[in-house]
Structure formats: structure tokens, C-alpha cells
Amino acid sequence: GVLMACPMNAYLEQELEKRFRLFRFWQVPQKPQFLKEHAASIRAVVGSSVAGADAELIEALPRLEIVSSFSVGLDKIDLGKCREKGIRVTNTPDVLTEDVADLAIGLCLAVLRRICASDKYVRSGKWKKGDFRLTTKFTGKTVGIIGLGRIGTAIAKRAEAFNCPISYNSRTEKPDCKYKYYPSVVELASNCHILIVACPLTPETRHIINREVIDALGPKGVLINIGRGPHVDEPELVSALVEGRLGGAGLDVYEHEPEVPEELFGLENVVLLPHVGSGTVETRNAMADLVLGNLEAHFTNKPLLTPVV
Ligand code: 8YV
Structure with a gap:
């Protein structure tokens, strides 16, 4: 059986x-x-x-x-x-590497170019009333990737096509890797505009995104999580977004799926997906x-x- x-x-x-x-x-x-x-x-x-x-x-x-x-x-x-x-x-x-990497790039574009908020703007009839705000360019932004395995590498390859300088953090530096290695996540976060979580969830990577990392990413920084919810200290992420201490977030996973913090529902700089990376x-x-x-x-x-x- x-x-x-x-x-x-x-x-x-x-x-x-x-x-x-x-x-x-x-x-x-x-x-x-x-x-x-x-x-x-x-x-x-x-x-x-x-x-x-x-x-x-x-x-x-x-x-x-x-x-x-x-x-x-x-x-x-x-x-x-x-x-x-x-x-x-x-x-x-x-078999799922490309889809997850595609979605990570999709989240980058969706957050920076406000694709979901803009779609809502059209559907709600607000376009006719004017007042559209400009968004942020994705091409050329520095991208930091946590976990340069199959998925992380596929994300890096895609981000390269957008002329994004790539750096990464992982347990050990990859030999013969052209991307810049940061042994500390805080350092990586301080030196990139978009931080993408693409590592496995283990006791060592639980809450790898904590208050210190979020502060290092800062009010112009964007967090993308296509890994696992518990990689992120979610209450810290929510308060940083609500208080404007973090620029935005694109999330496919959450700490208590399918529960998603409702404080995020009203934020235009946040894109929320229901764990569909491989979907x-x-x-x-x-x-x-x-x-x-x-x-x-x-x-x-x-x-x-x-x-x-
Ligand atoms: C899920 C995933 O398995 O591959 C993973 O680790 O998180 C997804 O592919 C899928 O959503 C079924 O739960």
C-alpha cells in the first residue's frame, strides 16, 4: 500500500x-x-x-x-x-527549476513595475480619473541570491539577461563562479537592491531573513521569497513593510500557509502568490x-x- x-x-x-x-x-x-x-x-x-x-x-x-x-x-x-x-x-x-526561476523574475517585475496594482487600477476604472504613479526600473538592478543551487543559478541566468549584477550567499563559495560571494547574508543584503531567497529550508536557514537583514536591505530594497515561508521572520517582514522600512516584497510562500498576514493585503508594493512556483x-x-x-x-x-x- x-x-x-x-x-x-x-x-x-x-x-x-x-x-x-x-x-x-x-x-x-x-x-x-x-x-x-x-x-x-x-x-x-x-x-x-x-x-x-x-x-x-x-x-x-x-x-x-x-x-x-x-x-x-x-x-x-x-x-x-x-x-x-x-x-x-x-x-x-x-523538472521544476525553470518554472520557479521564471516566477522569481515575474515577482521582481511585478513588484518593481507594480503590475498587479496597475491591473487593479485599470479594472477599477481609476485610469479614467488619472493620477498614475511612476514605478521602478528592474533592468540593471543589483540582485542578491541566497542559495546558488539549481533554482538560484537559473534565477541568476535570467537576471543576467536583464543586465543585473549578481551576487550570492551560500554555505560555501562556489568554485569557478563568476558571481560575487558574500559569506554573510547581512552583507549581501547591504549590497543589493533585490534579495531573492532560493535555498532549502533547514534549521540553519530558518529565519535567515531577520530584522537585521531587512534593515540592511532598506527602504529601497525588495525581498523575493520563492523558497519556504519559515526562511523569513514574517512578523518582522510585515512590520518593516507596514512601516515603510522595506521597499517591497514578492512572496510565493508564508510561515503558516495558507494563512497570509492580512496587514499586507492593502500594500501596493507587495505581490502575494499562493505557493505556485512549480504550478x-x-x-x-x-x-x-x-x-x-x-x-x-x-x-x-x-x-x-x-x-x-
Ligand atoms: C510543492 C515545492 O511541492 O517543490 C517544492 O519544494 O514547494 C512545490 O513544488 C508543490 O506546490 C506541492 O505542494
């Missing part, structure tokens, strides 16, 4: 149903009772950025062999526990195929397509 931790994708659900006995955990009203009955038959968990396999679930599934995540991010999986128990883990890298039909299908391919490989004793553990 396969346990799906949360709803994610109709095509994936349909294909899992065809191949396995599928349990939908989010529909289970009495979870302890369900686990008592079915734990012994569950050999795989399919998770996502919403829910995965924490220590408690892993402990409750004695025959678990593999956790296959419908996400590149692994923050909802207890990797240490999986390693300890010899449970394999897979994710969905590469195209093409990419979500490719992610589903990777989840299915990894399970298939595991259960036929072939090498996993995208192993993490």
Missing part, C-alpha cells in the same frame, strides 16, 4: 490508484485507529511541501521502505530518521511522473531516478 500524506495532484492520485492500494491520509478521521489497522501494509509514503513524513509517522509505519516527495524541498521529511531506518527518500529536482500543468505532470518513476524503480529493484537518501 501507498500512503498519500496530503492532496497534491489529480493525475498523480489517479496513477497511484491504478498501481497500488492507495490510502489518502488527509481523509482519515481517526489517524491512530487507521494506523493500527493499516500500518503493516504501508510500504511507501508520498508527500509534498504541505505534508511529508515526520518522525512520528515514520515510527508508526514499521514496514515503510520509501518516502517519495512531490517536491524538491525536503523540509517536511525527517531525513535523519529515514537514514537511521534505511528508508529511501526521493524528490522532484530539475504549471507541464511541470506538475513531470513531478508526478518522477514520483511514479521512483516508486516503480524502488519496487522493481532498479536504481532510483532522483534519490536523496
